[in-house]
Amino acid sequence: MPALSDRIHMLDSETKAVETPEDHAEELRLWLRLLTCTTLIEGEVRGRLRQRFDVTLPRFDLMAQLDKAPDGMTLSDVSKRMMVSNGNVTGLVERLVESGHLDRRTSETDRRVQVIRLTKLGRAEFRRMAAEHETWIADLFADLTPKDVRELMRLLAKTKASAQKSAASRRP
Amino acid sequence: MPALSDRIHMLDSETKAVETPEDHAEELRLWLRLLTCTTLIEGEVRGRLRQRFDVTLPRFDLMAQLDKAPDGMTLSDVSKRMMVSNGNVTGLVERLVESGHLDRRTSETDRRVQVIRLTKLGRAEFRRMAAEHETWIADLFADLTPKDVRELMRLLAKTKASAQKSAASRRP
């Protein structure tokens, strides 16, 4: 059993936690800055993709996923990788199949599963866009030194892990 | 006039720049990681706002802007601050006026301008949500040390400046 002074201390710190809410303004500012950076870059890339290739960002992102998977992916895989809802992918894929960029077929071993892959056209167009896209990104980050890039990578990895942990603890 | 050896060197480096495109894989990875972090946190916040308060993230964001401006803002101001299109704001405001959270009036000095502000209800609800929201953010970033937070702030400020510069140079 704790000494009286310890119990008083515990009570104090508990009371403090309840009555004087901690200041999290720094984290809030960090979050807003993170969001600003992403929105800024995303908007720029979106605009360039439209102007230069008349393609939307979500389409480009989906093709990017498939380019890394020559044997195709299931819709669920894509949905998890892109961190978007299932229904979202259904619609995106529909339009890309329609335009001839994607090939969609039902798996032979599991008839629930749809496997999608890039068509020859889809792959060619994606490669063309991706090459230019990479230079845009390089340009947008041009003022960062290699050290800045490394450090940001490290801190964002830590951020991602922290956020995933926090998110997971709410959804067990 | 440069010496022959210098000219050869110049030709070499120019040729290299054209024929062997530089490798920007690191920047690309950085961009994807930045996007992942934002998407992860944004999704988490969106879900909690919906579950806890039955409000959407864009509505919350708009109210957050107005909470900082007791005298109201014009739609253009809001649109610039939130980095979304004008038309987008029109619709958001419409729904928030409809639900009684916002007050909208035409400026008396310039009849083009609409000034919006939070109603009493809107402000009260926002404050309630914002208090909880702040703890979610703190939780999502909980594994970062104060030093990590400072360093991220610094690097993201640099990133933002770099991206803005690059974006501006394309749209003069």
Add this chain to the structure above:
DNA sequence: GGAAAACATTTTAGGCTTAAAACAATTCGG
């Protein structure tokens, strides 16, 4: 003063996005 440019907002058309419900197919446990 009046045409032209600039500005603030709304409208339009189309696409993206989500959460939740519905449907279909497979796997699991008794």
Add this chain to the structure above:
DNA sequence: CCGAATTGTTTTAAGCCTAAAATGTTTTCC
């Protein structure tokens, strides 16, 4: 085996979002 969960996808309803054109208003600058 067979009913119950689980899994993969689609559908639905509502809202978000953009780019571009349209509308109304103010400013600029001959």
